[in-house]
Amino acid sequence: MAIKILGIETSCDETAAGVVLDGRTLLSNVISSQADLHSPHGGVVPEVASRQHVRDMVPVLEQAAADSGLGLEDMDAIAVTYGPGLAGSLITGVNAAKAIAYSLGIPLIGVNHLEGHIYASWLAKADLENDPGFPLACLVASGGHTDLLLMEGHGRYKLVGHTRDDAAGEAFDKAARILGLGFPGGPEIQRVSEGATGDETLPRAWIRDSHDFSFSGLKTALLHMAQDRGIYPTLEDGVDQTKLVRELAAAFQESVVDVVSAKMVEMAAKYRVKGLVLGGGVTANARLREEIVKRSPLPVIIPPPVLCTDNGAMIAACGYFMYQRGEETAMDIDVEPGLPLG
Ligand code: KG4
Numbered sequence: 001m002a003i004k005i006l007g008i009e010t011s012c013d014e015t016a017a018g019v020v021l022d023g024r025t026l027l028s029n030v031i032s033s034q035a036d037l038h039s040p041h042g043g044v045v046p047e048v049a050s051r052q053h054v055r056d057m058v059p060v061l062e063q064a065a066a067d068s069g070l071g072l073e074d075m076d077a078i079a080v081t082y083g084p085g086l087a088g089s090l091i092t093g094v095n096a097a098k099a100i101a102y103s104l105g106i107p108l109i110g111v112n113h114l115e116g117h118i119y120a121s122w123l124a125k126a127d128l129e130n131d132p133g134f135p136l137a138c139l140v141a142s143g144g145h146t147d148l149l150l151m152e153g154h155g156r157y158k159l160v161g162h163t164r165d166d167a168a169g170e171a172f173d174k175a176a177r178i179l180g181l182g183f184p185g186g187p188e189i190q191r192v193s194e195g196a197t198g199d200e201t202l203p204r205a206w207i208r209d210s211h212d213f214s215f216s217g218l219k220t221a222l223l224h225m226a227q228d229r230g231i232y233p234t235l236e237d238g239v240d241q242t243k244l245v246r247e248l249a250a251a252f253q254e255s256v257v258d259v260v261s262a263k264m265v266e267m268a269a270k271y272r273v274k275g276l277v278l279g280g281g282v283t284a285n286a287r288l289r290e291e292i293v294k295r296s297p298l299p300v301i302i303p304p305p306v307l308c309t310d311n312g313a314m315i316a317a318c319g320y321f322m323y324q325r326g327e328e329t330a331m332d333i334d335v336e337p338g339l340p341l342g
């Protein structure tokens with residue numbers, strides 16, 4: 001009998017739930033984004049996020065169950081993100097998961113959000129004819145993390161590189177703010193970059209002999225360039241804002257893409273892995289996906305963009321493999337806003 005897991009994700013500003021069969025087959029994936037709510041503030045406001053999760057949780061759960069063609073009572077376990085993330089946001093999802101697991105008498109499985117991003121690839125692997133097997137090189141690039149991990153087996157990770165300052169997604173969001181674009185910044189930067197001629201360039205922070213990243217210098221370089229060219233903080237007379245924003249956004253995107261793809265491919269070779277796995281909101285970026293595939297001699301597993309950004313299905317997929325290992329979580333589990341991986 002196939003194992004059915006409901007995954008719940010509320011670590012930031014998406015209220016999300018999904019149902020997955022045997023860790024690989026997606027039955028439903030419902031995501032209620034709060035982007036419009038936070039957009040006027042240029043970033044996520046934690047208390048606003050928690051309270052919106054409280055409103056959206058039950059409708060999202062009902063929709064996830066309805067879309068899957070199953071009832072909550074058909075689930076074998078409930079998986080939920082318990083960290084890392086915003087404490088108030090995490091609490092809403094964890095409490096909902098506890099209530100369902102308790103009332104149905106089924107296991108609760110606390111999932112690390114970063115590990116969930118990696119397991120989005122198991123949903124994508126259904127399309128892959130030849131599963132490369134372990135070890136894998138994993139990139140988790142999101143609003144709060146830019147981690148390179150060696151995955152030696154299910155649930156076994158070594159952190160081999162991370163950002164020393166801003167996360168890649170955070171850098172995209174800050175760059176978008178400098179350029180007067182909307183929130184979240186990543187999709188906006190990607191959108192306006194299309195059609196750029198590439199006649200502007202920004203520096204790359206290589207941090208030689210290390211798998212670590214740094215993005216804050218790039219953000220400062222962009223800020224200085226925007227000031228010098230007369231588009232920040234106010235637009236100077238006679239400046240073609242549309243063209244400059246397009247070129248600077250593209251220059252920023254190329255700088256991030258170049259460093260991240262080079263470091264990931266380098267790390268994969270050093271650790272003699274069998275394949276590469278991408279996860280996290282930034283890996284929805286079309287240029288980053290294209291560049292890693294182009295540079296890697298090994299198979300690259302990339303979930304569709306909707307499974308790269310936060311979702312409940314990835315939590316269910318990860319929860320399945322924990323369930324198989326008997327990793328049930330105690331009912332008195334607390335949230336862990338700073339939970340590490342590896
Ligand atoms: O994984 P995620 O949905 O939430 C966190 O766990 O943080 O990642 C959100 C981040 C945001 O910073 C957003 O700007 C970025 O992912 N992002 C992108 C793209 N789509 C989302 N960055 C670059 N290009 C994109 N297409």
Ligand code: ZN
Binds near residue numbers: 113142143280281309
């Ligand atoms: Zn995430």
